Amino acid sequence: MTPNANGSPRTIDIVNRSLARRYLSERRFRMCGLAAITASLLFLCVLLFTIGKNGYTAFQQTVIRLDVHFDEEQFSSQDLNALDYQDLIRSSLQRLFPEVEDRSEQRMLRALVSSGAAFQLQESVAQDPSFIGKTIPLWFPASDEVDMVMKGHFKRTAPEEERPINDLQLQWIDRLAAENRIAFRFNKGFFTSGDSREPELAGIWGATTGSFFTLLVTLVLSFPIGVASAVYLEEFAPRNRLTDLIEVNINNLAAVPSIVFGLLGLSVFLNFFQMPRSAPVVGGLVLTLMTFPTIIIAGRAALKSVPPSIREAALGVGASKMQTVVHHVLPLAFPGILTGTIIGMARALGETAPLLMIGMVAFIVDIPRGFTDPSTALPVQIYLWADSPERAFVEKTSAAIMVLLAFMILMNSAAIYLRKRFERRW
Amino acid sequence: MEQALIRESTGRQSPTLVSRRVSRDNRQTVGDPFVADPRMTCRNVNVYYGDKRAIKNVSLDVGRNEVIAMIGPSGCGKSTFIRCLNRMNDTIEGCRVTGEITLDGQNIYDSGLDVVALRAQVGMVFQKPNPFPKSIYENIAYGPRIHGLVDSKAALDELVENSLKKAGLWDEVKDRLHEPGTGLSGGQQQRLCIARAIAVSPEVILMDEPCSALDPMATAIIEDLIDELRQHYSIVIVTHSMQQASRVSQRTAFFHLGDLIEVGATSQVFTNPLHELTEDYITGRFG
Ligand SMILES: Nc1ncnc2c1ncn2[C@@H]1O[C@H](COP(=O)(O)OP(=O)(O)O)[C@@H](O)[C@H]1O
Ligand SMILES: [Mg+2]
Numbered sequence: 001m002t003p004n005a006n007g008s009p010r011t012i013d014i015v016n017r018s019l020a021r022r023y024l025s026e027r028r029f030r031m032c033g034l035a036a037i038t039a040s041l042l043f044l045c046v047l048l049f050t051i052g053k054n055g056y057t058a059f060q061q062t063v064i065r066l067d068v069h070f071d072e073e074q075f076s077s078q079d080l081n082a083l084d085y086q087d088l089i090r091s092s093l094q095r096l097f098p099e100v101e102d103r104s105e106q107r108m109l110r111a112l113v114s115s116g117a118a119f120q121l122q123e124s125v126a127q128d129p130s131f132i133g134k135t136i137p138l139w140f141p142a143s144d145e146v147d148m149v150m151k152g153h154f155k156r157t158a159p160e161e162e163r164p165i166n167d168l169q170l171q172w173i174d175r176l177a178a179e180n181r182i183a184f185r186f187n188k189g190f191f192t193s194g195d196s197r198e199p200e201l202a203g204i205w206g207a208t209t210g211s212f213f214t215l216l217v218t219l220v221l222s223f224p225i226g227v228a229s230a231v232y233l234e235e236f237a238p239r240n241r242l243t244d245l246i247e248v249n250i251n252n253l254a255a256v257p258s259i260v261f262g263l264l265g266l267s268v269f270l271n272f273f274q275m276p277r278s279a280p281v282v283g284g285l286v287l288t289l290m291t292f293p294t295i296i297i298a299g300r301a302a303l304k305s306v307p308p309s310i311r312e313a314a315l316g317v318g319a320s321k322m323q324t325v326v327h328h329v330l331p332l333a334f335p336g337i338l339t340g341t342i343i344g345m346a347r348a349l350g351e352t353a354p355l356l357m358i359g360m361v362a363f364i365v366d367i368p369r370g371f372t373d374p375s376t377a378l379p380v381q382i383y384l385w386a387d388s389p390e391r392a393f394v395e396k397t398s399a400a401i402m403v404l405l406a407f408m409i410l411m412n413s414a415a416i417y418l419r420k421r422f423e424r425r426w
Numbered sequence: 427m428e429q430a431l432i433r434e435s436t437g438r439q440s441p442t443l444v445s446r447r448v449s450r451d452n453r454q455t456v457g458d459p460f461v462a463d464p465r466m467t468c469r470n471v472n473v474y475y476g477d478k479r480a481i482k483n484v485s486l487d488v489g490r491n492e493v494i495a496m497i498g499p500s501g502c503g504k505s506t507f508i509r510c511l512n513r514m515n516d517t518i519e520g521c522r523v524t525g526e527i528t529l530d531g532q533n534i535y536d537s538g539l540d541v542v543a544l545r546a547q548v549g550m551v552f553q554k555p556n557p558f559p560k561s562i563y564e565n566i567a568y569g570p571r572i573h574g575l576v577d578s579k580a581a582l583d584e585l586v587e588n589s590l591k592k593a594g595l596w597d598e599v600k601d602r603l604h605e606p607g608t609g610l611s612g613g614q615q616q617r618l619c620i621a622r623a624i625a626v627s628p629e630v631i632l633m634d635e636p637c638s639a640l641d642p643m644a645t646a647i648i649e650d651l652i653d654e655l656r657q658h659y660s661i662v663i664v665t666h667s668m669q670q671a672s673r674v675s676q677r678t679a680f681f682h683l684g685d686l687i688e689v690g691a692t693s694q695v696f697t698n699p700l701h702e703l704t705e706d707y708i709t710g711r712f713g
Contacts, residue, residue, distance in 0.1 A: 238519070239519060307556075309552065309554060309556035310556060310558065310559075311517075312514070312517075312550075312552060312556065313552070313556040313557070313558060313619070313622075314558070314568075315514065315517060315545065316512070316514070316545060316549065316550040316551075316552070316623070317545065317546075317549065317568060317569035317572075317622060317623065317625075317626055318542050318543070318544075318545035318546035318569060318572070318573060318626060319542070319568075319569075319572055320542050323572055327568070327572075328558060332559065
């Protein structure tokens with residue numbers, strides 16, 4: 001340590017002494033950050049892994065091949081819709097297992113094939129009438145119990161009375177498998193059909209369209225309302241008590257638990273305005289109440305971040321207030337507003353509680369065709385399936401969660417993409 | 427003696443040599459704030475930010491084809507005053523302007539007057555270059571377009587070209603008109619802003635410290651440009667550089683704590699100020 005000309009220690013020496021301590025605390029801080037990130041990633045991985053592990057099997061389905069005989073006489077004489085297709089399935093099974101004669105055993109045999117097989121059969125004949133008069137091998141969905149056994153979700157070694165499938169049925173399944181009559185297929189029905197009491201027939205398309213209609217209503221209402229409010233409050237409104245009050249209330253609104261909006265929707269939209277129950281339009285209205293404060297807050301932040309010099313520039317060449325906002329401020333704030341909107345919409349997509357309140361939790365098989373058709377939504381469908389007793393709904397639940405997450409990831413990526421795409425430097 | 431001097435100095439003929447200056451305590455304007463054929467006139471202008479009075483009873487004329495410089499220590503109200511001339515202060519909440527300001531005989535604070543039309547006649551260039559984050563072409567074309575000054579694409583092209591030529595920027599950007607204006611250097615951006623202001627054919631151009639963010643080379647180019655623009659426009663320029671004021675302006679106004687202390691021909695103000703405060707400022711005793 002060399003002292004200065006005037007005897008006092010040099011600054012550089014003092015700095016050097018404290019340097020080690022400073023670096024240490026910086027390292028410690030970085031370690032904390034890393035640990036935090038690792039922990040959150042770990043939780044995320046565990047979550048995704050559990051869902052994936054439980055759910056991936058739902059994208060496959062066990063199918064059984066039956067040789068169906070389309071009797072010419074029977075088909076020519078009658079209306080195609082009036083035929084007993086259940087009986088066709090029954091006789092096809094009977095032909096495979098002629099030794100089963102006991103009535104209760106026959107019923108057990110029929111339980112191997114999904115009750116939806118008859119509908120499928122009817123559809124295939126309607127599509128291709130050339131079947132008539134021939135015996136055609138066709139694949140039919142197995143019942144959910146068979147599906148679970150084939151996927152290994154039921155232990156075959158468990159005592160018989162604890163199994164939903166008995167020893168006799170297991171023998172039949174094994175025989176079918178030996179004859180190559182059992183296979184796994186991609187479960188297209190999961191993506192194309194509505195809800196069902198039969199797990200092997202239940203799909204998410206109904207809930208997805210319901211969510212789509214609901215979100216469309218939400219977007220169409222909350223985006224203009226949110227953006228207009230944000231622009232008015234940020235660019236035009238005078239700063240006074242009233243606008244302060246409004247601001248506080250908007251922030252409060254954004255923090256209100258969503259179930260409260262559901263109750264509000266129930267008492268106002270359903271009871272007072274007599275709007276239809278379980279309808280996407282009401283769901284959309286309720287979610288709008290929830291979403292537009294988010295859009296206002298994001299929008300105001302985006303508008304605030306536009307440098308005042310841009311406003312001055314526009315006003316300086318004689319643009320009116322309105323032109324300044326529309327031509328310059330809004331385009332610059334747009335990426336931020338868009339991000340806020342998409343994040344708000346993603347939240348609305350995952351919202352369950354308010355939809356329960358307005359009856360979108362009903363069991364609905366039909367695919368909704370409009371805004372007033374009864375329907376449910378993806379997160380509600382998840383809730384419904386999670387609540388169902390059948391083992392087969394467990395994988396459905398996880399699969400539906402995966403689909404919901406995929407939509408979320410899609411929306412959030414879109415937010416990031418649009419932000420990058422429209423972001424401009426100034 | 428002092429009274430006599432004030433009367434003498436506010437008369438039309440400026441005194442050739444003053445042996446004793448007006449005392450620091452005198453807050454009245456000395457020199458001659460009025461011109462024969464003014465483009466803009468300000469009479470008894472007061473500006474308040476809430477309760478705070480930032481401009482106190484200022485009267486001043488802006489002549490035709492002249493550059494008038496506003497100098498003074500920072501915080502004395504130069505920006506506040508210049509922003510009154512195109513009512514930019516309207517956008518500041520709590521800011522109130524009293525008195526009378528006219529442009530070609532018309533009171534610009536008249537309730538019947540449209541501020542949009544006023545700003546088309548009184549252009550403004552700001553301290554920090556602020557081109558729109560759009561192409562160079564769009565930056566210039568924006569003003570004429572919103573005011574409906576041109577009716578064809580060809581006319582607009584020509585106007586853009588002329589404005590850029592007047593701002594001395596054409597040769598540098600003619601091959602990149604559709605590239606972003608924000609990609610230019612600081613000096614070029616400021617000239618782009620000047621071109622943008624010229625494009626709507628204003629009568630007066632206000633410049634609030636237009637060179638304070640620029641290097642000496644870019645500053646010299648803009649100073650030459652200001653001298654040329656004088657042929658077509660009246661220019662009010664705020665500057666903290668006394669050299670700049672003496673180089674570009676014909677008249678100089680010195681502000682101090684919201685008062686207009688002295689106005690006069692630039693050569694006189696810098697060589698022979700009438701007020702002690704002016705002398706203090708130009709000799710660097712405070713600033
Ligand atoms: N928006 C504003 N709100 C309140 N006071 C302001 C505002 N702008 C300027 N002032 C005050 O008015 C006075 C003059 O400011 P300004 O005109 O910016 O000075 P100059 O440009 O000469 O440096 C200063 O005291 C400043 O604090
Ligand atoms: Mg200033």
